[in-house]
Amino acid sequence: MRWFWIDRFVEFESGLRAVATKNIGLVEEQMDGYGPWLPLMPASLIIEGLAQTGGLLVGEHNAFQERVVLAKIGKASFHRPALAGDTLTYTVVVENIQSDGAICQGTSHIGDELHGEVDLVFAHLDDRFQGVEMFDPADFLRMLRLLRLFEVGRTDGGEPLKIPEHLLRAEREEYAASD
Amino acid sequence: MPTKEEVFEKVQEALMDALGVDDDEVTPSATMVGDLGAESIDFLDIVFRLEKAFEIEIPRSELFPEDILTSAEYVQDGKVTPEGVAELKKRMPFADLSKFESNPVVQGFGNLLTVNDLCRYVETKVGA
Numbered sequence: 001m002r003w004f005w006i007d008r009f010v011e012f013e014s015g016l017r018a019v020a021t022k023n024i025g026l027v028e029e030q031m032d033g034y035g036p037w038l039p040l041m042p043a044s045l046i047i048e049g050l051a052q053t054g055g056l057l058v059g060e061h062n063a064f065q066e067r068v069v070l071a072k073i074g075k076a077s078f079h080r081p082a083l084a085g086d087t088l089t090y091t092v093v094v095e096n097i098q099s100d101g102a103i104c105q106g107t108s109h110i111g112d113e114l115h116g117e118v119d120l121v122f123a124h125l126d127d128r129f130q131g132v133e134m135f136d137p138a139d140f141l142r143m144l145r146l147l148r149l150f151e152v153g154r155t156d157g158g159e160p161l162k163i164p165e166h167l168l169r170a171e172r173e174e175y176a177a178s179d
Numbered sequence: 180m181p182t183k184e185e186v187f188e189k190v191q192e193a194l195m196d197a198l199g200v201d202d203d204e205v206t207p208s209a210t211m212v213g214d215l216g217a218e219s220i221d222f223l224d225i226v227f228r229l230e231k232a233f234e235i236e237i238p239r240s241e242l243f244p245e246d247i248l249t250s251a252e253y254v255q256d257g258k259v260t261p262e263g264v265a266e267l268k269k270r271m272p273f274a275d276l277s278k279f280e281s282n283p284v285v286q287g288f289g290n291l292l293t294v295n296d297l298c299r300y301v302e303t304k305v306g307a
Contacts, residue, residue, distance in 0.1 A: 071220045074197060096231040100239065103227040119196070121224045 004146075005049035006090060009056075012153040014161060017093045018057040020147070022049050026084035041082040043116070046090075047073060050106035050118050054092035056149065058102045058122045061094075063164040067125040067134050071101065074119030078108075086110045092120070100124055137170035180306050181233075183298070190298050193228035197221055207295035215294075229297075235304045242292075242300065244270050248285050259283040273299035 011019035024031065024041050031039040051070045059068040082088055089109045096103050101123040108116035125132060135143075141163065144150065153161030181189070191205045198215050211217040217225070226237050240246060244267060247253050253263025264280055274296045279288060 072224055074224060075199065096227040098227065098230070101223055101227070103224060103231075121220065121227070123220070123223060 003048075004052075004143075005045055006052050006147065008148045009053075009152050010089075012057070012060075012149055012161065014153065014155045015057075015061045015094060015097060016156060017091065018053050019092075020049070020053040020090045022046075022088040022090065024082060024084050024086050024088065031084055038081070039084050041086070041088070043076065043078050046078070046082065046088065046108055046116055047076060047118055049088065050090050050092060050108065050116075051120060053090045054094075054102075054104045054106055054120050055122060056144070056147075057092055057094065058097060058104070060149075060153070060161070061097055061102075064140065064167065065164075067129070067132065068101075068122050069125060069134075070120065071123035072121035074103075074121060076116070076118045078116040080110070080113070080115055082108075082110060082115060088115065100126070137167050138174040141167040141171050183302060186233075186301050186305065187294075187298050189232045190229065190294065190301060193225060193232055194294065194297075197224040197228055205294055207293065207298065209294050210290050211292045211294070211297070212290040225297075229301060233301055233305050235301070237304070241270065248288055254285055257285055259285060259288075271296075271300075273303055 006020040006022050009018060009020045011017070026032070026039055030042055030045055034040070034042045055068050055070060059066060087110065090106060091109070092104050092106045094102055094104050101121065104120045104122065106116075106118040106120055107114060108118075144163075144167075150161055150163055155161055187207070191202060194200060194205050194215060195202060198217055198221055200215050204215060209215055211222075222243060226239065226242065229235070230237055247263055247266050247270065248259065250263070253260055253266060259267065259279075260283075264276065264283055267279075268276055274292060276291070279291050
């Protein structure tokens with residue numbers, strides 16, 4: 001099972017904010033496994049979706065050269081259940097981003113209704129974690145393409161976001177090796 | 180330039196947000212770890228919030244002198260040497276290290292920092 005808890009990005013402003021959507025289907029395992037008589041989306045997986053939205057936003061700030069991990073959930077509050085058939089819209093806004101990580105505010109909406117609010121702290125793994133690789137670069141780029149990040153991504157100046165060269169190179173090398 | 184009261188209020192707000200504590204818990208004498216329950220990752224959160232609230236940059240080694248506390252030169256048998264304590268005082272003039280000096284066990288250092296120390300540190304940055 002692929003650990004995708006967002007379906008696609010719909011807005012992405014480098015270093016500032018990102019908006020992603022998640023359609024909830026009854027076919028998904030968590031829906032009837034978590035609460036058999038009330039198929040609701042677990043809050044923990046909504047937080048994961050917000051963390052994926054924010055983690056990629058924070059990572060893109062440094063052209064995905066840093067290893068970004070979710071370090072802490074400061075606050076999380078939910079105002080109504082998210083049910084099968086709902087579309088969650090996750091918005092993550094960067095509050096402060098530095099060389100060692102970032103703090104972000106995340107919200108989840110169902111339609112116009114505020115559904116959840118989550119404070120997220122991300123950290124960059126430092127030299128103490130040398131040798132820890134989180135993603136194969138070519139796989140990672142494939143994931144970013146699936147999530148349509150570069151279709152909607154814009155720089156803080158409003159220009160289309162370019163795919164970092166080191167990811168393109170990894171993709172080319174993988175393609176060449178498969179011949 | 181903010182007043183000392185304004186500095187305290189913003190520090191208090193940052194700590195309430197980062198640690199999920201109430202305003203009456205964030206007193207000047209409260210220790211970050213012992214009284215407010217801060218863990219290591221919380222300090223990153225707190226630093227981010229203070230930087231944003233006061234529009235300042237906080238070099239991590241000024242608040243958390245790990246390099247001194249892990250130095251073979253300044254630590255012997257789990258205790259900071261008098262030279263190490265002198266370095267700490269130089270690095271952290273905003274902190275009251277008198278208690279630590281009487282029993283400078285490295286492991287006890289984490290529980291030294293108080294809310295007041297944090298306010299005094301910010302004051303040096305913003306000139307309050």
